Amino acid sequence: MLLITCPFCGPRDESEFACGGEAHIVRPADPAALTDAQWADYLFMRKNVKGVHFERWMHSHGCRRWFNAARDTVTHQFLAFYKMGEQAPDIAPVSYTARPAPRTDPALPADPALHTDREGAR
Amino acid sequence: MRRYSIWSLARNARGHHEGWTEAWRSPEPKPEYDVVIIGGGGHGLATAYYLAAEHGIRNVAVVERGWLGGGNVARNTAIIRSNYLHDDSAFLYDKSLQLWRDLSGELNFNTMFSPRGLINLAHDKSGLVELARRVAALRLNGIRVSMIAPEEIARRIPALDCSTRAANPVLGGSWQEKAGIARHDAVAWGYARAADSRGVDIVQNCEVVGIRREGGRIAGVDTARGFIRARTVAIVAAGHSGVVAAMAGIRLPIASHTMQAYVSEPLKPFAHTVVMSPALVSLNQSDKGEIVIGMGTEEYNSYSQQGSLTHIEYVTQKMLELYPSFSRIRMLRKWGGIVDVSADASPVIGKTPVEGLYLNVGWGTGGFKAIPGSGWTFAHTLARGEPHPLVAPFGLERFHSGRMIGEHGASGSLERYK
Numbered sequence: 001m002l003l004i005t006c007p008f009c010g011p012r013d014e015s016e017f018a019c020g021g022e023a024h025i026v027r028p029a030d031p032a033a034l035t036d037a038q039w040a041d042y043l044f045m046r047k048n049v050k051g052v053h054f055e056r057w058m059h060s061h062g063c064r065r066w067f068n069a070a071r072d073t074v075t076h077q078f079l080a081f082y083k084m085g086e087q088a089p090d091i092a093p094v095s096y097t098a099r100p101a102p103r104t105d106p107a108l109p110a111d112p113a114l115h116t117d118r119e120g121a122r
Numbered sequence: 123m124r125r126y127s128i129w130s131l132a133r134n135a136r137g138h139h140e141g142w143t144e145a146w147r148s149p150e151p152k153p154e155y156d157v158v159i160i161g162g163g164g165h166g167l168a169t170a171y172y173l174a175a176e177h178g179i180r181n182v183a184v185v186e187r188g189w190l191g192g193g194n195v196a197r198n199t200a201i202i203r204s205n206y207l208h209d210d211s212a213f214l215y216d217k218s219l220q221l222w223r224d225l226s227g228e229l230n231f232n233t234m235f236s237p238r239g240l241i242n243l244a245h246d247k248s249g250l251v252e253l254a255r256r257v258a259a260l261r262l263n264g265i266r267v268s269m270i271a272p273e274e275i276a277r278r279i280p281a282l283d284c285s286t287r288a289a290n291p292v293l294g295g296s297w298q299e300k301a302g303i304a305r306h307d308a309v310a311w312g313y314a315r316a317a318d319s320r321g322v323d324i325v326q327n328c329e330v331v332g333i334r335r336e337g338g339r340i341a342g343v344d345t346a347r348g349f350i351r352a353r354t355v356a357i358v359a360a361g362h363s364g365v366v367a368a369m370a371g372i373r374l375p376i377a378s379h380t381m382q383a384y385v386s387e388p389l390k391p392f393a394h395t396v397v398m399s400p401a402l403v404s405l406n407q408s409d410k411g412e413i414v415i416g417m418g419t420e421e422y423n424s425y426s427q428q429g430s431l432t433h434i435e436y437v438t439q440k441m442l443e444l445y446p447s448f449s450r451i452r453m454l455r456k457w458g459g460i461v462d463v464s465a466d467a468s469p470v471i472g473k474t475p476v477e478g479l480y481l482n483v484g485w486g487t488g489g490f491k492a493i494p495g496s497g498w499t500f501a502h503t504l505a506r507g508e509p510h511p512l513v514a515p516f517g518l519e520r521f522h523s524g525r526m527i528g529e530h531g532a533s534g535s536l537e538r539y540k
């Protein structure tokens with residue numbers, strides 16, 4: 001069971017909380033100016049990170065206030081709790097992807113994205 | 123492929139069963155393929171099989187991060203049905219149900235498909251109305267389902283608490299006679315063996331770690347065992363679809379959650395049909411006699427393949443409310459799988475902005491039943507470069523146009539998409 005620290009009430013059992021999904025999704029200032037694809041991106045597309053995920057929680061059976069947390073989606077370990085409106089803490093991303101093997105195709109330029117971490121929070 | 127038959131069984135029995143050969147090869151990946159399929163689950167293997175069997179495309183690799191059958195294909199509760207609300211879903215799932223019927227013969231592998239019928243319960247008025255609406259829609263689409271009365275439900279499932287004092291009163295239900303279950307790992311093995319025998323390379327322990335593009339076109343995949351060039355690449359990675367799509371800069375309307383199942387000690391046959399309830403996702407009795415309980419998804423994103431104890435407690439409570447006599451049954455095992463739940467609880471199938479890169483993902487909590495139909499239509503999609511008509515409505519573009527295919531009710535995905 002998860003032990004979740006509400007920034008207002010302190011550590012409580014998981015069963016007191018509801019998870020609100022990915023945090024820091026900013027509502028576009030002028031929705032009418034967006035293309036359908038940009039609007040769909042805001043509404044539906046998610047990072048779905050394997051590793052450190054910044055997400056919203058609500059203390060639904062307690063103070064009923066929303067807050068943010070950083071949690072590893074593989075180990076479920078919480079790395080930070082912080083209030084709404086506060087900046088996300090600087091947490092180094094974790095990568096669970098294997099290293100690529102050296103067999104490369106000489107005809108192709110190496111993929112620049114390959115050696116940077118692609119799973120952590122951006 | 124050495125065919126399995128009564129004769130091969132007898133021959134091998136004479137040799138004390140020491141003469142069986144491996145069902146598929148474990149080849150080194152070649153430097154280049156026509157098609158590379160990322161993910162060796164049910165959908166990836168079925169796609170490879172139909173590419174070879176129906177379209178003559180045999181220079182195909184299925185690249186699997188772990189071992190064959192280590193994903194959801196062998197972690198599900200194996201329920202097969204086609205009672206989905208919308209036309210698009212009903213036709214696709216029903217195509218799949220038709221393919222299930224002859225699958226064991228086609229693959230020469232016993233998938234133990236057992237069409238034992240399925241009851242969906244309603245515990246409140248709105249649930250009953252919802253079921254009636256779904257039944258009406260299905261009948262218009264020519265799919266045989268009907269409503270059944272509480273008395274008939276009580277007769278068919280004696281263990282279910284149908285009394286007036288029940289915590290989840292049984293107000294009625296729907297019935298699909300042709301629904302059932304199958305042996306899930308046999309499906310993975312059967313497709314793998316049949317694909318392998320037609321020349322498909324199944325490469326296990328080979329994680330895809332990057333997707334390379336040349337211009338706007340696919341070039342191939344970087345893997346833990348080196349770069350593999352390909353003209354067509356398909357992402358069929360279920361729970362990890364978002365991780366893999368991100369390698370090509372594609373964002374998906376999908377969140378990965380853990381879904382759990384658990385099984386009891388073996389009991390005498392008593393549950394002759396599959397039972398689904400909004401309170402407890404599903405119950406069926408395996409051929410070994412175990413009660414198999416499907417539990418729905420956890421609330422938060424997860425890649426752990428381990429469900430929480432909180433959820434087990436909740437589901438156990440629901441199970442005992444519905445089936446009070448189970449209180450003395452011992453539950454033996456439980457496990458979790460990572461399901462890729464999409465915003466409208468329907469799969470995402472089709473092209474991507476990268477030419478030659480395709481998606482078949484987002485099957486979420488209900489993709490086992492769809493394996494034959496998905497593989498059959500997706501192979502067509504890859505071979506022709508155009509979506510098969512049955513899957514054309516399921517493209518990523520529907521999230522832009524707003525033409526969603528909401529199947530939260532029929533799929534049993536109770537969690538909200540966040």
Ligand SMILES: Cc1cc2nc3c(=O)[nH]c(=O)nc-3n(C[C@H](O)[C@H](O)[C@H](O)COP(=O)(O)OP(=O)(O)OC[C@H]3O[C@@H](n4cnc5c(N)ncnc54)[C@H](O)[C@@H]3O)c2cc1C
Nearest residue numbers: 161163164165187193194195198199201330459489490491
């Ligand atoms: C507990 C539970 C119960 C369920 N019950 C039912 C049910 O009763 N009926 C039903 O219809 N459906 C059910 N489902 C859903 C169903 O199991 C899935 O929708 C379906 O199996 C997913 O497709 P798949 O078989 O291709 O997935 P998987 O078997 O998960 O295949 C995906 C594969 O991709 C591989 N992969 C991931 N990343 C990479 C990478 N980077 N490189 C290479 N390979 C990679 C994974 O290792 C995995 O093997 C259930 C699921 C669960 C977890």
Ligand SMILES: [Zn+2]
Nearest residue numbers: 006009059063
């Ligand atoms: Zn609180």
